Amino acid sequence: MTIYTLTDQDIMQFVKTKSDMQSLLATLRQISESLFNVKGTSIERIAEYLPYDQQKVFLSLCKKNAVSIGDSLSIQKFISFLIDTLEKVPVVTLILSFKPHQGTIQAFSDWFLTEIHHPVILDIVVDSMIIGGAIIQCNGISKDFSLKRRLELKYQANEL
């Protein structure tokens, strides 16, 4: 039985947000199903379904795990391993007052890798009412670190 390895960086390279992960999982399943049904090579199927950035990551992961690109069965097994691993990555919900760009998302992902030493999938929700900061939900716990909350606390303490 082949043993594959996937580091935290590998995961975070591949996917950062929940919406990205849902899209990636659907694409990987599509590739896995199409490997034996359609004419053409495996590399053609991967190129057809995956975006360019993810193609590069996928191929480097295949190389790292000694998965032969010409062997459809090996690729299918590796895809199955990837899906199982990605589904186990914990999800952290961040309710923000603004829509973050890729750089900001990358900064948040990096923070988790450096500070928590664990990859996470970020579920980003935008709610302008919170003014700033974030409401964080993880493992069924929710904490409000928004500016709105801070203002309310200050108002209640007659500091405003």
Place this chain on the structure above:
Amino acid sequence: MFIDPATLSILITTLIAAVIVLVIFAWQLAYFREKERDLAGRIQRSEKRSEELLEHAHHRVRSILEKTAEKADKMLLETEYLNQHLTAEVDNSLKKIVESHQQLLSQNSADFFTTYHKELEEVKQVYMPEITRMLSDIQKTTERELKDFMSIIVKETVEGQSIIGKKLDTEFEKTQKQIQAYKDTQIQKIDTAISKMVVRVAEDVVGKTIAVSDHQALVLEALEKAKQEGMFAL
């Protein structure tokens, strides 16, 4: 042709016997015819007799009916007469009886009235003081009960006024509490509204002016706080 004497004697005997039988038959026939004639005569006579009897019977019946009718008419006349006579007599008798009864009744009525009046007078004499005393007793009892009733009514009215007073105090207290609660709620609402207003102003003023880098810094700060509070025990 020669005939044997024996045979001849048999023939002669037979002939004689035959003649005898014939004679007997003729005699019998004549006898029966005579009997038939006799019977027919008898029947004829009998029919004639019965017709005569019937005629006689009719005649007799008619005669009886006529007599009966005559007698009946006579009896009817007599009865009518007798009836008229009897009716007059009965009327007279009844008139007399009625008159006598009327007289008797008038006399009895007068007697009865006199007796009854007399007895009533006696009863009156006997029971008048008793009735007067009873009426006096009833009057006294009624007056006493009315007095008691009045005192109870007065007492209850006073108590009722006291209860109403207490109830009014309770209601007043309750209303005051309700007013206070309402005031508190309204103040709370105003506070909430002001809080929302402050937040909205802050959102409008601060939210639009915060730079993306500041937003990012605030989020990272929030993540740090969450980490310190042990939220990421992954």
